[in-house]
Amino acid sequence: MHPEVRKYVESVEEKFRRGGIDTRLNEIECMFLDQVFGPEFSFNFNGLHAQFRVKDYKGGNRFLDFYYESGDIRIIIEIDGYRYHVDGLTAQQYDDHQERQNDLVLSGRWILVRFTANMVMKKPMLCRRQLVQAVGKCLIVAHHCQISTVDHLWAKRKSEIVSLAVQRGIIKVQHVSQRFGVTRKTAYLWLQKLAHDGSLLPHRPTNRRITGYSVPSGTRCHEGTGH
Template identity: 40%
Template sequence: MHPNLARFIEHFEQEASLKGLYRNKLGKSELMFLTEVWGPAFQNNFYGLKAEYPLKDFKGGQRFVDFVYIKGGVRLLMEIDGYTTHARDISPGDFDDHLSRQNDLVLSGWLLLRFSSNQVEKRSYMCQRQIKQAIGHWFAIMQHGFTSDEANPWKLRKQLIIQLAMNTEGRIKPCEVAEAFKVSNSTAVVWLKRFASEGELIPSSNGKRVMYYTLPNFSKTKDNQPGNP
C-alpha cells in the first residue's frame, strides 16, 4: 500500500473514532476505489478528498456520502454502489427519498458521480477518466470560463442560492448558504448582500441585524400556482 494512502486511511479512522461515527472503517468497495481509481489517477495525492462525508439533506437530516473532493472551488461527490445497495432492498417511499436527496445535492451546487463496485474493479480507467473530466469541467467554469455568461461563477451561485431559498419557503440564512457551499459565514453574507443589492433578495432584520433574506416574488409565485385559491 502506498504511504500516502495508508496515511489517508489512518486519518479517516482516527477522525471517525473521535467523532463516534457508525462507520469508522472503509469497506471493500471504498478501499478498491482508493487503490484502483483515485490513487493511480492522481499519483496517490489524496489532498482535498474526504471519505464518509456528512451532508445535510433536503429534510434537514444528516446523510453520509462515500467520497467528496473539495479543492479550488471544485465540489464533487462520488458514490460507490453495490448491486443490492438501493432499489432492490428499500421501499418505494425510501426510494423516492433517495432520489430527492440526489436532486437536492445537485441543486445545492454539487457535481455527483456514481460508480458501481463492478466498474471500480473492472473498469477503473473509465472511472478515472470521468472523475478527471468532472474536475476539469469545474476548473473550466470557476477559473477560465468567465467570458461566457453561463459560466460566470456569480451567476451560478445566484441560481443555486435562489433554488435553495425556493426549497425553504422563499427564505435563506447566511448559515444555510455557508453549509451548502462549504464557505465561511462571512463569505456567505458577502454573497447575499451582493444579490440583495441586485434586487434578487430582500434582507429581513430584527432591528439590529439582518436575520435572513427572502425572494421578492416567492409568495406571489406560490399564490398563482394551479390549485391554490
C-alpha cells in the same frame, strides 16, 4: 494497498472514532481509493473527504461516500453496490437516496459522479477517465462564472463612470483615476472603451486632442431626471 491509501483510510477511521462514530470504509471504497482516485491524483488525498455529512433542504443529515474540493473543483463521488440498491433498500428508501443526490447537485456548483462496485472492480480506467472529465467540467463551469462576474463588474463600473460624467459635465482621466484608485493608463483605456460603445463622447476643443469626455445629451437628460 498503496501505503498512502492505507494512511488515508486509517486517518479517516480515526476521525470517525474521535467523533463517536462506528464506521469503516468498506472494501469497494478502499479499492476506489487504491485503483481510481489514488493513481489519478498521485495518491495525494488532500481535499478528499469520506462519508462527508451535509444538510439537506429538510434540515436532515445526509452522508456522501466521498466529496472532493480543491479550488474550483467540487465533486461528489458515490459508489453503489449492486445488491445495496436491488436488495438492501425499499422503493421509498431508494427514492430518498436519489432525492438526496438531486438536492445536492441543485444546491450549488457541484458535479456528481456515480460509480458502481462492478465499475470500480473491473473498469478502474473508465472510472479514472470519468473522474478526470468531472474535474474538467468543474473548471469550465468556474471559468464561465468568472466571465459572468467580470461582465457584471464592468457594467457596474460603466454606470458609475457615466454618472460621474453627468455630475461633472466633462470627465477627465484624472477624475476616473482618483475615483477608482487605478493608474491614469487604465483610466484612459476605460474612457476609450466607453467612447467606443457610445456611452461617452470625446471632448475636443477646437478639434484638437481629446481633453475629456461627456455624456450624449439624451443620456444627460435621462440621468438628470432619475428615470
